[in-house]
Amino acid sequence: xxxxxxxxxxxxxxxxxxxxxxxxxxxxxxxxxxxxxxxxxxxxxxxxxxxxxxxxxxxxxxxxxxxxxxxxxxxxxxxxxxxxxxxxxxxxxxxxxxxxxxxxxxxxxxxxxxxxxxxxxxxxxxxxxxxxxxxxxxxxxxxxxxxxxxxxxxxxxxxxxxxxxxxxxxxxxxxxxxxxxxxxxxxxxxxxxxxxxxxxxxxxxxxxxxxxxxxxxxxxxxxxxxxxxxxxxxxxxxxxxxxxxxxx
Numbered sequence: 001x002x003x004x005x006x007x008x009x010x011x012x013x014x015x016x017x018x019x020x021x022x023x024x025x026x027x028x029x030x031x032x033x034x035x036x037x038x039x040x041x042x043x044x045x046x047x048x049x050x051x052x053x054x055x056x057x058x059x060x061x062x063x064x065x066x067x068x069x070x071x072x073x074x075x076x077x078x079x080x081x082x083x084x085x086x087x088x089x090x091x092x093x094x095x096x097x098x099x100x101x102x103x104x105x106x107x108x109x110x111x112x113x114x115x116x117x118x119x120x121x122x123x124x125x126x127x128x129x130x131x132x133x134x135x136x137x138x139x140x141x142x143x144x145x146x147x148x149x150x151x152x153x154x155x156x157x158x159x160x161x162x163x164x165x166x167x168x169x170x171x172x173x174x175x176x177x178x179x180x181x182x183x184x185x186x187x188x189x190x191x192x193x194x195x196x197x198x199x200x201x202x203x204x205x206x207x208x209x210x211x212x213x214x215x216x217x218x219x220x221x222x223x224x225x226x227x228x229x230x231x232x233x234x235x236x237x238x239x240x241x242x243x244x245x246x247x248x
Contacts, residue, residue: 002030003228008078008130010070010123012061012115013088015039017190018138020046021216022085022223027053029224032078036061036070037088061088061115067122080130083227084123086116086162087138092152105154112158113165120169124178133178136226137166141186141242159184163238170236179235181226186242187213209244 009026013019014035026033027050036059037043047056057073059066074081092108093100116137127133141147143159162182169180187205205213222241225231240246 002028003224003230004083005030007031007082007227008034008074008080009083009085009227010034010036010074010081010119011085011087012036012059012119014056015043015046018185018188018216018219019085019087021220022087023047023054024050025217025220025224026083026227027051029228031083031227034070034074034077061118062110064118064122067118071122071126075126081123081126082130082132083134083136084119084127085136085138085223085227086119088115089138089158090155092154094152097153100153108152108154109158109161112155113161116162116165120165120180124169124173127173127178128176131177133173133176134227134231135166135169135178135180136223137162137180137182138223139163139166139182139184139238141184141240141246143182144184144238144240145246167236174235179226179231181231181234181237181239183219183222183226184238184240184242185214185219186240186245188216188219189213190216205243207245208242209248212243214241214243 009031011019011023014023015037023033023035033054035043035047035056040058043056047054057070059070089112093104139162140159142156143163166180166182
């Protein structure tokens, strides 16, 4: 039996990078997956490649009405939701506290932090109907330790907040058989990271004990474990996957 057989999952930010990898690996493991993103062309292409167990829905994760629509359409297509992967996020401008504008700060908070709240708020009722649920919130190693100069203040603040939101959900809904865990990647070879570091997977990873960046699939392996019943007694945790970067 496949590891996610019978699971219905929503994965945000699924048109590229880690989100795309998660979606592809989830379908391989037997899940029915709704991919969401603003990039409709790429998202639709990926869903088409994945076949009948995947569908793409265009979504702005900062809009409550979009979350309500995505949940309703997911239930209509596949039934009650078992898994939510809050993956969508941005880095934001690399600026200090005094340099960053209020507008840029709030944009990062809205996408990286508030969307996680919206996702949980509007998906948990469906999980309650299903009788089981796993929430996987993608944070960052920058939500575990402060990194001088990179990434931005807003990014670090939002990713630290995701830890707290995750723990609150774990405490509130554990009795309902709904688990919540946060994932904290370090340097992962994704378009966003390559753009931010001007690298092709090289030098940034050299600062880790494993001396490399990770492939997105390595993070997907962890997310699958958290989404599956294999991690049935794991909730409220911080799963660091950074090649040892934060232990130094």
